[in-house]
Amino acid sequence: CNKKKNGEIFWERAAIAPVFDDSDEITHYIASKEDITERREAEKELASLALFTHLNPSPVFRIDKEGYILQANSASQKLFTTENPQGKILSDVCPDLDRDMMKRVLSANGVLQVERKISGKDLLFSFTYEPEYEVINVYGADISLLKETERNLKKHINELADMRLAMLNMMSDLEAAKEKAEDAVKAKSIFLANMSHEIRTPMNAIIGLTTMALQTKLTRKQQDYCSKIDSSAHSLLQIINDILDFSKIEADRLEMENVDFNLNEVLKRVSNQIVLKAEEKGVELILNIAPDVPFGLQGDPLRLEQVLINLVNNAVKFTDKGEILVSTELVSKKSASVKLRFSIRDTGIGMNMEQASSLFLPFSQADTSTTRRYGGSGLGLSICRKLVEMMGGEINVESELGVGSTFSFTATFGRAADETMQMTYQVPPKHHGMRVLVVDDSKTMQHVLANMLESLSFKVSVAGSGEEALEMTIRAAAAGNPFKLVFMDWKMSGLNGIKTARIIKNDTNLSEKPVIIIVTAYGRTGIFKKAKEAGLDGLLTKPVTPSTLFDAILDVFGLTEEKKIDIPQYEFLPPGIERVKDAKVLLAEDNKINQQVAVELLKKAGIIVEVVNNGIKALAAVQRRNYDLVLMDIQMPEMDGLEATGKIRKMEKEKHLNEQTYRQLPIIAMTAHAMIGDREKSLGAGMNGHITKPVNPAELYAALMQWIRPGERKPGQGDNREEEERPAGSETSGSKRIFEGTVEEATKVAALPDQLPGINVRQGLMRTAGNEKLYRNILSQFLGNQENVGEKIREAFEQEDFEEAGRLVHTLKGVSGTIGANELHKAASELDSGIKQKQDRDSLYALLEIAQNKLLLVLSSIAGVKESPEEGPAAGIREKILDKSAKKKLYTRLDELLADNDTEAISLFEEFKAAMLTTEGVQEKLAAMENALSNYDFDSARQSLSEIAPLIV
Numbered sequence: 001c002n003k004k005k006n007g008e009i010f011w012e013r014a015a016i017a018p019v020f021d022d023s024d025e026i027t028h029y030i031a032s033k034e035d036i037t038e039r040r041e042a043e044k045e046l047a048s049l050a051l052f053t054h055l056n057p058s059p060v061f062r063i064d065k066e067g068y069i070l071q072a073n074s075a076s077q078k079l080f081t082t083e084n085p086q087g088k089i090l091s092d093v094c095p096d097l098d099r100d101m102m103k104r105v106l107s108a109n110g111v112l113q114v115e116r117k118i119s120g121k122d123l124l125f126s127f128t129y130e131p132e133y134e135v136i137n138v139y140g141a142d143i144s145l146l147k148e149t150e151r152n153l154k155k156h157i158n159e160l161a162d163m164r165l166a167m168l169n170m171m172s173d174l175e176a177a178k179e180k181a182e183d184a185v186k187a188k189s190i191f192l193a194n195m196s197h198e199i200r201t202p203m204n205a206i207i208g209l210t211t212m213a214l215q216t217k218l219t220r221k222q223q224d225y226c227s228k229i230d231s232s233a234h235s236l237l238q239i240i241n242d243i244l245d246f247s248k249i250e251a252d253r254l255e256m257e258n259v260d261f262n263l264n265e266v267l268k269r270v271s272n273q274i275v276l277k278a279e280e281k282g283v284e285l286i287l288n289i290a291p292d293v294p295f296g297l298q299g300d301p302l303r304l305e306q307v308l309i310n311l312v313n314n315a316v317k318f319t320d321k322g323e324i325l326v327s328t329e330l331v332s333k334k335s336a337s338v339k340l341r342f343s344i345r346d347t348g349i350g351m352n353m354e355q356a357s358s359l360f361l362p363f364s365q366a367d368t369s370t371t372r373r374y375g376g377s378g379l380g381l382s383i384c385r386k387l388v389e390m391m392g393g394e395i396n397v398e399s400e401l402g403v404g405s406t407f408s409f410t411a412t413f414g415r416a417a418d419e420t421m422q423m424t425y426q427v428p429p430k431h432h433g434m435r436v437l438v439v440d441d442s443k444t445m446q447h448v449l450a451n452m453l454e455s456l457s458f459k460v461s462v463a464g465s466g467e468e469a470l471e472m473t474i475r476a477a478a479a480g481n482p483f484k485l486v487f488m489d490w491k492m493s494g495l496n497g498i499k500t501a502r503i504i505k506n507d508t509n510l511s512e513k514p515v516i517i518i519v520t521a522y523g524r525t526g527i528f529k530k531a532k533e534a535g536l537d538g539l540l541t542k543p544v545t546p547s548t549l550f551d552a553i554l555d556v557f558g559l560t561e562e563k564k565i566d567i568p569q570y571e572f573l574p575p576g577i578e579r580v581k582d583a584k585v586l587l588a589e590d591n592k593i594n595q596q597v598a599v600e601l602l603k604k605a606g607i608i609v610e611v612v613n614n615g616i617k618a619l620a621a622v623q624r625r626n627y628d629l630v631l632m633d634i635q636m637p638e639m640d641g642l643e644a645t646g647k648i649r650k651m652e653k654e655k656h657l658n659e660q661t662y663r664q665l666p667i668i669a670m671t672a673h674a675m676i677g678d679r680e681k682s683l684g685a686g687m688n689g690h691i692t693k694p695v696n697p698a699e700l701y702a703a704l705m706q707w708i709r710p711g712e713r714k715p716g717q718g719d720n721r722e723e724e725e726r727p728a729g730s731e732t733s734g735s736k737r738i739f740e741g742t743v744e745e746a747t748k749v750a751a752l753p754d755q756l757p758g759i760n761v762r763q764g765l766m767r768t769a770g771n772e773k774l775y776r777n778i779l780s781q782f783l784g785n786q787e788n789v790g791e792k793i794r795e796a797f798e799q800e801d802f803e804e805a806g807r808l809v810h811t812l813k814g815v816s817g818t819i820g821a822n823e824l825h826k827a828a829s830e831l832d833s834g835i836k837q838k839q840d841r842d843s844l845y846a847l848l849e850i851a852q853n854k855l856l857l858v859l860s861s862i863a864g865v866k867e868s869p870e871e872g873p874a875a876g877i878r879e880k881i882l883d884k885s886a887k888k889k890l891y892t893r894l895d896e897l898l899a900d901n902d903t904e905a906i907s908l909f910e911e912f913k914a915a916m917l918t919t920e921g922v923q924e925k926l927a928a929m930e931n932a933l934s935n936y937d938f939d940s941a942r943q944s945l946s947e948i949a950p951l952i953v
Contacts, residue, residue, distance in 0.1 A: 010037040015150055019157055022165070030153060032146075039141075059123070059140035063090050065106060067099050070135060079118055079140070094118075097125065105129050105136055115143070122147045199240050207233045211697055212600050231269045234302070256390050260416040261301035263293070264547050267328070270308045271543045277316050279521050284323040285312075287543040288448045291455035292330045294338055298414030303387050308342065310380040311407045315346035318405070322347025325444055326543075336415055339393075343408035351399040359397060384409070425456060425550040428559065432457040435481060439469040439500065440489040440519070449487055449519075452549050458485075466495025473504055473514065483514045485553070487540065490520040502534045515556050519544065573605060574701050579710035581606035583628040586901075588618040588644065589670070590636045592934075598631065598670070601697055605704065610901035613937070615639030619647055621901065622665065628708045632687065634671035634678075641669060642685040649686040666707035670700075752776075756864075758857035760820035777934060782815055783862045790852035793831075797844060806835045812851070821858045827851035887915055887952050891945070898942040905941070906933050922951050 001011055015032045059079050061072035069085045077083060080093035091098045096116045105112045105127040112127040122144045128137045210230045218226065267287060278285040308326070315324045324346045331339040351359075359381055388395045393410035436458045438449045446462040453460045461476075461483070463469040469488070476482050486504070490497035501516045517538040518531045531539055538556040540548060553559075585602055589595050590613040602609045610625070612618050614636045622630065630648075632641040651662040668689040669682035679690040689703050752761050752772060789812055796805035813828035831847040839847075890912045897905035909929060916922050925944050932941035 010035060011040040012036060015146065017150065017154060017157065020161070022161075030157065032149065032153065034146075039139075058142065059138075061085070061138050063102070063136050063138065065102060065129070065134055065136060067091060067102050069093070076140075101127065102136065203233065203237055203240070207237070208598075208601065208697075212604075215604070228272050231272050234269070256303060256387075257300040258298060258414070259301070260296065260298050262416075263295045263297050263328070264289075264545060266301050266305050266308070267326075267545060268547070270305060270312060270326070271545070273309055274312045274316060275521070275543060277313070278324060281316065281319070282321060283316060283319050284442060284445070284521070285316075285543045286323055286325045286442075286444055286448055287545055288325060288327040288444075288451070289546055290327075290329040291451070292333075293328050293340065294330075294333075294415065296416030297338070298416050299391065299411075303391065304411065307384045307387050307409065308344075310384050311344045311409075314380070315344050315348065315405070315407070319346045319348030322404070323442060323444055325448075331410060337412055338415065339410060339412045341408060341410050343406055345404065345406040347404040350401045350403050350405055351397075352401045356397050356399050356405075425546055427456050427553065431557070434458050434484045435476065436460050437463060437469065437472060437476075437483040437486045437514070439463045439466065439486065439492075439497070441465060441492045442489075445489070449544065449549075452544070452546055453487075455546075456550070456553070466492055466497065466500030469500055470495075470503060473510070474507075477510050477512070482510070482512050485556075486514045486516045488516055488518050488536075490518055498530050498534050498536075501531075501536050505535050517552055517556060574698065574705070576705055577605050577701055580628070580704050580708040582608060582713040583704070583708045584608045584610070584626070585704075585708075586618065586621050586625075586627045586630045587611045588613075588615065588630065588636065588641060589633045590614060598700075601700060605701060607704070608902070611938075612901060613637075615641060615644030615647075618644050622648055622662070623651070625900070627665065629666045629668065629704065631668050631670045631691075634669055634682070641671070641687075642681065645685045645687050668703050668707065756861040758821055758823060758854060759861050760822055762820070777930065779819060779862045782819055783859060786812060786815065786855065787859060790848065790855055793848055794845075797841065797848070802835055802838075806832065809835060809851075812855070816855075816858070819858075821854070824851065824854040824858050827854045890915055891949065891952060895942065895945060898938045898945060901938045905938065909933055909941075916948070916952075919951055922948050 001009060003009055013034045013036045017030050018026045019028050019030060021027045056073055057075055059073065059076040061076045062070045064070060067089045069088050069090055072080070072085050076085065080088075082088060082093050085093045089099070096118050097114070101112065101114060106129060111129070114125045114127070116123055116125065121142055124141045124143045126139045126141070128139075129135075130137065207230065210226055210233060213226050214223070214230065267289070271285065271287060275285050312324065312326060324344065327341075327343045327345070329341050329343075331341050333339075385395050388409045388411060392412035395407070395409035397405060397407050399405035436453050438446055438453070438460060440446050440449065440462075441464050443464075446464070450460045450462055461472060463472050469486070473483060473486070486501075488497040488501050492500075495503075497518050497520075501518065504510065504516065505513055507513075515537045517540050518536050519540045519542060521542050538552050540552045585607050587595065587598050587602070587609055589598060589611065595611055595613075599609050599611065610621065610627075612621050615632075616639045618630065618632065618641075619639075621627075632645060634641040645667050648665065648667065649663050666689075667687045668691060669679075669687045670691045671678070671682075682690040688707055691699055691703060755761060789808055793805050793808050796802070796808065809828055809832045813825060813832050816828055817825040827847070827850045831844070831851050834844050834847050890908070894905055894908050894912050896902075897908060913926050913930070916926065925948050929941045929944040929948075932938075932944060
């Protein structure tokens with residue numbers, strides 16, 4: 001009996017069942033409640049009025065307190081053993097209801113409920129005692145359905161318990177799967193880090209050596225070639241970084257730079273990258289830059305270039321004919337920022353809406369057939385979308401199947417602080433309003449050129465063919481308003497540009513011939529000669545930019561001196577670098593080419609550089625000498641850069657240079673490790689900065705100026721050990737050497753071919769920065785050191801010394817790649833992998849057999865490289881006898897440089913070697929020195945030098 005909120009009393013029946021956990025502990029209860037107030041009232045009414053209707057489907061009867069049946073309805077008859085139960089004792093006619101219940105009814109204040117199963121039914125009997133009549137009213141309710149519901153409820157409870165157990169098992173499985181996924185992500189990160197390091201190492205050589213080549217005196221053609229190599233290398237580096245970028249995007253660690261840059265240079269690099277591919281397919285690449293677009297911007301130029309190259313590359317890939325228009329326009333302009341829209345429209349295969357909708361998802365392309373035909377992983381566009389969003393813009397695509405596609409994106413940039421980058425193009429006033437004719441069969445190119453020329457204040461007309469150009473030229477001359485300048489496309493249907501220009505130049509009826517500039521696609525070298533023979537005035541290569549158009553106009557009118565000066569693309573040494581001149585830097589680097597690049601860059605800035613090739617030697621060097629800064633590679637043999645840095649930081653001995661301690665010594669990581677977290681690892685190990693390879697000279701010099709204390713330095717300043725007296729005329733900065741009695745080497749050798757059997761000589765020379773003498777030395781060393789390596793590897797296999805075999809193969813792999821023996825390098829790499837993977841012996845011997853055959857071919861080729869016969873009395877070595885004093889000076893100076901690990905010793909060794917060539921008994925020791933120096937092993941070289949001292953006579 002309960003009470004409602006309004007105070008009303010009501011009756012309810014409740015069935016309550018417990019829920020157990022795995023430990024059989026009750027966690028909660030489930031209740032099923034039924035409001036029986038009306039039923040109770042009915043029972044009371046029946047008892048009061050003695051209404052025992054035979055229509056009631058439930059058994060209803062009345063007994064006295066002794067248990068005798070006083071009244072019973074027809075439904076009760078089914079419970080009793082007799083048809084006329086009146087006057088009978090209840091327990092006699094219904095044994096399931098005993099006399100004890102009477103006592104319990106009376107002792108329970110007249111109310112009792114009892115469940116009994118009678119005739120297969122579950123019945124609930126309610127006993128109510130009426131003291132005034134001394135009778136007990138009994139109402140029996142069929143609760144079979146309710147009991148079935150309870151049983152079902154318990155069944156569901158048990159099922160829920162089973163489900164809970166299954167869920168716990170599933171969670172355990174998910175945890176295991178999560179651990180596997182984390183292991184897979186870790187493995188991927190390690191793989192990406194390794195690939196980044198392996199790829200960036202040769203890229204460092206390409207970019208570094210090209211940058212240095214651009215600082216030398218070059219012809220215009222060489223300057224153009226090197227500039228394009230440099231541009232291509234940087235773009236290739238960005239493609240390599242796509243893999244890393246995607247990993248950074250997944251980790252939300254992608255970063256953007258914010259530097260001043262020239263938009264014109266970005267577009268120029270993009271066109272240089274793409275134009276050759278477009279020309280090979282017969283597709284015309286057109287750049288359209290709106291006149292109001294500012295060139296001096298602030299942002300991340302490489303990320304912008306990355307997006308443009310990706311989109312334009314895709315346009316070329318999916319376009320077999322027609323044109324690709326790359327447009328740049330100003331969307332909005334504020335005092336400190338601009339918003340630009342870039343669009344790339346092609347006439348390629350196009351897409352339907354369904355295909356276009358999934359383009360910017362990772363690893364997606366239009367469809368699988370497109371992927372099979374054109375290649376690609378679909379990764380680039382997802383990276384582009386993220387980069388565009390980080391540049392404050394959005395990217396989208398419009399496309400029609402079979403017609404073409406237009407990719408467009410917006411980006412917001414700051415305005416460059418350097419006002420010289422805000423370039424404008426203006427011709428002298430006397431040329432304003434000059435009539436210009438544009439001849440091109442492409443409507444798009446007509447429109448683009450006309451807009452550029454009109455922005456220079458010219459009056460422009462257009463013609464769609466050579467024939468139309470001839471008619472317009474004649475009419476203009478007859479009207480007394482001739483064209484002064486003609487831009488003539490070379491490749492047109494009908495009359496091509498050369499033929500049309502020749503007719504105009506040879507027309508005797510034209511009293512004033514126009515200046516004609518032929519416009520041609522990049523790489524059409526044959527057209528230059530034809531244009532010159534036809535008497536044309538200038539050449540302009542596509543794609544045309546405002547800069548190249550302006551330059552062409554200035555050239556043909558002799559206005560070069562009035563040309564707007566552009567900022568040099570390569571500004572090698574930054575302002576202020578002279579403040580760290582003569583600083584002493586230790587370079588810890590095990591790769592020879594990287595050593596050469598770094599040494600050249602550092603010496604260019606007047607830095608005194610010493611080289612070691614592992615962390616152990618770096619530790620010894622910093623304890624022996626004082627340095628202003630250490631450049632530390634991460635991945636080195638014996639001891640890596642992270643461990644070496646940690647040990648340096650823990651040294652307790654004071655370092656007295658500039659009042660610094662070992663803990664304060666600036667150490668900069670210079671490494672190909674560029675993955676997420678690599679910079680943090682460097683800093684966590686105690687380094688001050690992290691420079692990634694390929695080394696950006698500007699970044700390297702910025703680190704020098706940031707971490708090296710500025711000020712004038714004297715040679716040897718800060719050394720812990722006592723300075724020995726130096727020979728007169730010598731300097732320690734490494735920038736000059738003055739010696740009396742030097743010897744020039746004039747050995748005549750045959751020029752190397754581009755290819756030798758098994759060796760790409762051109763590639764090998766590239767890896768030695770074009771130093772043919774160094775390359776020949778490496779070939780000679782290879783012949784001497786690797787001749788019997790196959791037998792040594794086989795012997796190691798037989799002795800099951802796989803560590804030694806791995807070392808030999810690893811060396812063979814490295815040096816074969818250096819000399820350009822690509823097939824041998826590949827075979828050695830496969831053998832190296834087989835050893836690491838612990839393949840069976842038969843497989844290893846098979847791989848060794850392949851590598852040995854490749855090795856024999858390479859050794860045979862090297863042995864065939866001979867010096868040419870002597871030619872005349874000047875051939876061979878032009879000897880100049882030096883006295884003992886001069887030789888000792890050379891010896892002393894060389895010993896000092898070797899003790900300082902100074903790379904200047906390599907150059908000085910050539911002079912010392914020449915001076916000692918006529919001395920008996922030194923050849924073997926000189927060869928040992930040369931071999932040690934080629935490996936930057938200064939300690940071994942100095943040891944060999946000491947053995948030569950007694951022989952100086």
